[in-house]
Amino acid sequence: MSIKKWITAIGLFFIFFTPIAHTAYAVPTVSGATADKLSTETQILKTIVKKGDSASSLLNNYLPLKTIYKLTRQSADIFPLGQIRAGRTCTFILNQNRLVGFEYEIDRKDRLVIQRNNHTFSITRVPIDYDVSLETVSATIHSSLFEAVRRAGEESRLACKLADIFAWDIDFMRDIRPNDQFRVMVEKKYQKGKFAGYGKIQAALFINGGRRFTAFLHKGQDGRSKYYDEKGDSLEKAFLKAPLAFSRISSKFTLKRMHPILKKIRSHPAVDYAAPIGTPIKTVGDGVVVGMGFSKSMGNHVIIRHCKGYVTRYYHMSKFSKAMKKNRRVLQGEIIGFVGMTGYATGPHLCFRMKKNGRPVNPMSHDIPSAGPVPPMEMEGFLAGAKDLINQMYMTRYSGLRNKTSA
Numbered sequence: 001m002s003i004k005k006w007i008t009a010i011g012l013f014f015i016f017f018t019p020i021a022h023t024a025y026a027v028p029t030v031s032g033a034t035a036d037k038l039s040t041e042t043q044i045l046k047t048i049v050k051k052g053d054s055a056s057s058l059l060n061n062y063l064p065l066k067t068i069y070k071l072t073r074q075s076a077d078i079f080p081l082g083q084i085r086a087g088r089t090c091t092f093i094l095n096q097n098r099l100v101g102f103e104y105e106i107d108r109k110d111r112l113v114i115q116r117n118n119h120t121f122s123i124t125r126v127p128i129d130y131d132v133s134l135e136t137v138s139a140t141i142h143s144s145l146f147e148a149v150r151r152a153g154e155e156s157r158l159a160c161k162l163a164d165i166f167a168w169d170i171d172f173m174r175d176i177r178p179n180d181q182f183r184v185m186v187e188k189k190y191q192k193g194k195f196a197g198y199g200k201i202q203a204a205l206f207i208n209g210g211r212r213f214t215a216f217l218h219k220g221q222d223g224r225s226k227y228y229d230e231k232g233d234s235l236e237k238a239f240l241k242a243p244l245a246f247s248r249i250s251s252k253f254t255l256k257r258m259h260p261i262l263k264k265i266r267s268h269p270a271v272d273y274a275a276p277i278g279t280p281i282k283t284v285g286d287g288v289v290v291g292m293g294f295s296k297s298m299g300n301h302v303i304i305r306h307c308k309g310y311v312t313r314y315y316h317m318s319k320f321s322k323a324m325k326k327n328r329r330v331l332q333g334e335i336i337g338f339v340g341m342t343g344y345a346t347g348p349h350l351c352f353r354m355k356k357n358g359r360p361v362n363p364m365s366h367d368i369p370s371a372g373p374v375p376p377m378e379m380e381g382f383l384a385g386a387k388d389l390i391n392q393m394y395m396t397r398y399s400g401l402r403n404k405t406s407a
């Protein structure tokens, strides 16, 4: 062996064994990786990030800490390397045993791609390519929607998506009956033939206690996609059922009640929701912030004006959402602030009030107007499309229809 070769061999010894000796914990990650040899020079090592792994423990086999530190700073705005999580896939691309690329699956949508170009690195966040197929899933419910979805071979996430669509009409905790049925046409994403998540539900049918509900996704000219029934009426109501998702009603709407602090009979034209401090509060409908501030009785409060003469008020917040300010337009479901106990409040809760044309209404029993139907200009196309989707759903008996398109 020539001297030159000996030097190379010694060099390789140090490159490969020195860092491993210092970071013994990182060895199993790489030795457990599957090597995919493209050529004798390029090697692709795929591995699953293990608990306790970090960007430096993963990369330290190939890069000096100084370079990893630089990469961490460079990547901060694209994807903070400190957020690398166990269970995700990462890939090392080596050329003649030198790291030339590193990829990390950030989530089901994006991956991080780090590429070496001579002495610098480029870092980008790239959308993951999926094959998308539109499939029909159907089942009869015996006990719960979740159970039926799982029995149909699908993930619980599909049940959540379905429940969200019909949330205005069906209370999935209380209204579900045995023999209820659903049929849904959903986009399913695949990566190299492996299921990788759901896209949008394009159409759905739900039979609940003998009542039939339908939903079709329609993208309006304003660019917003919404669900409508087969007649083109919106499934959404103008207002959410409640400004807090998980809470207990601690005081109902009444026009006469003993005020807990003032000890006088006072009306309480409001619904109080008890919830821990910091629970996000959502605006129940699209509107404009017409009041926002602090008062001795209301504490931190927000007042929103909606269309058709409705105004909603939210009291006793611990703080406002950062983006909130007077005259700002808000969309239904947007977080406006957080539960607190500022002002006259005996415990952490949200005092929620609704008025129509200046008169208090009970948001629990008031007949909430529906959001607008499909715009007249778009109606004809919508109706034809909905009819088509219903036929397709009934033609395909179970998961099966696969119109492969690229995402």
Ligand SMILES: [Zn+2]
Residues within 6 Å of the ligand: 251, 268, 270, 271, 272, 350, 351, 352
């Ligand atoms: Zn109250």
